[in-house]
Amino acid sequence: MKKLFLFLVFIVLSLSSMLSQIVTDRFGNEYIMIKKDVIRGDIAFAEMSLQYKGIPIRMGSGIHTKLAGGIVSSFIKKQHTIMFYDEFYCNLSLGKLTSKPLYYYASQEFGIATAFMFGYEALLGYNTNQFAVYAGMRFQVEDAFVGSSHLTGDKFMGVTHPYMLRGEYKINGSPYYKVVIMAWSNFNSLQNNSGFNLDLPITKKKRIWLTFQDEYLTYQNSTPGSFGNNEYTPGAFNQWFVGIKVGSLH
Numbered sequence: 001m002k003k004l005f006l007f008l009v010f011i012v013l014s015l016s017s018m019l020s021q022i023v024t025d026r027f028g029n030e031y032i033m034i035k036k037d038v039i040r041g042d043i044a045f046a047e048m049s050l051q052y053k054g055i056p057i058r059m060g061s062g063i064h065t066k067l068a069g070g071i072v073s074s075f076i077k078k079q080h081t082i083m084f085y086d087e088f089y090c091n092l093s094l095g096k097l098t099s100k101p102l103y104y105y106a107s108q109e110f111g112i113a114t115a116f117m118f119g120y121e122a123l124l125g126y127n128t129n130q131f132a133v134y135a136g137m138r139f140q141v142e143d144a145f146v147g148s149s150h151l152t153g154d155k156f157m158g159v160t161h162p163y164m165l166r167g168e169y170k171i172n173g174s175p176y177y178k179v180v181i182m183a184w185s186n187f188n189s190l191q192n193n194s195g196f197n198l199d200l201p202i203t204k205k206k207r208i209w210l211t212f213q214d215e216y217l218t219y220q221n222s223t224p225g226s227f228g229n230n231e232y233t234p235g236a237f238n239q240w241f242v243g244i245k246v247g248s249l250h
Helices: 002-019
Strands: 020-024 030-034 039-052 055-069 082-097 112-127 131-146 158-160 163-170 178-185 193-201 208-222 233-247
Touching: 039 082, 039 112, 039 131, 039 208, 055 112, 055 131, 055 233, 082 131, 112 163, 131 233
Parallel strands: none
Antiparallel strands: 020 030, 039 055, 039 233, 055 082, 082 112, 112 131, 131 158, 131 163, 163 178, 178 193, 193 208, 208 233
16 A cells, blocks of 8 residues: 555656746746646536446446546657557546435434546557557556445455557548547456447647547445445446546647
C-alpha cells in the first residue's frame, strides 16, 4: 500500500509540472498557466447500477466528470509512424439513488450514488495520416457506491489492469479532428474490468467532442445495502454516460 501511495504521488506531481508553467506579466506578477494542448475534461450525464443475485438491482443517476492529461505523449510530435500514447486520468460520478431503498433492520440505505476511478494507461501503436492503431494496458484504482451498496465490499477501493486497444480515424488527415474508439478488458470473470469509449468530433477548431462510454466491473466480495458487516456476495457494477469532452485529444 505504501508503494502504491508513493507511485500515485509521483504521478500527480509529474502531471502537475507538465500540465502547467509559471508565467510573469509585465508588472512582475507570477501566474500558473495551464497548457491547453495537454489537459482535457469531460462532463456528462451518467447512469449507474449495482446488481446482485436475489436482490433488487440498485440504480442511480447523476453527473460524470473527468480530468485527464498526457504525461509523455502530449509532448511527442504527431507525425511519427511508431507512436506512444499515455494518459493520467481521474473520473468522478456523483448523483442520487433512483431505485427503491433497501433496509438493514430499521436503517434505510443512503440516497447517494457515486463512482470514482483514477489511473494511468500507456499504449504503443502504428500511426499514418488517415488512421492509427494502439495497444497497451491501463492501471486503474476504482470504487463505487449505489445507495449503501458497496462494489468493492471488503476493501476500500480495488485495483485492476485491463488490456486496451485504441483506434483513430483522422478526418481529412487532421491529427486532432478525428474519431477515436477505445476498448478494454482484463479477461477476468471474477474481478472484471471491461468497456469501451467513443469520441466523435463536433467542431474542427475548438476541440469539442461528443463522448460516450460504457464500463463494467465485477467483484466477488461486494456488499449490498441490506447486508451487515462482513457479509459479502458477488456484485456487478455498470456505468454508462454521454456528454461533452473539451480540450486536447492527443
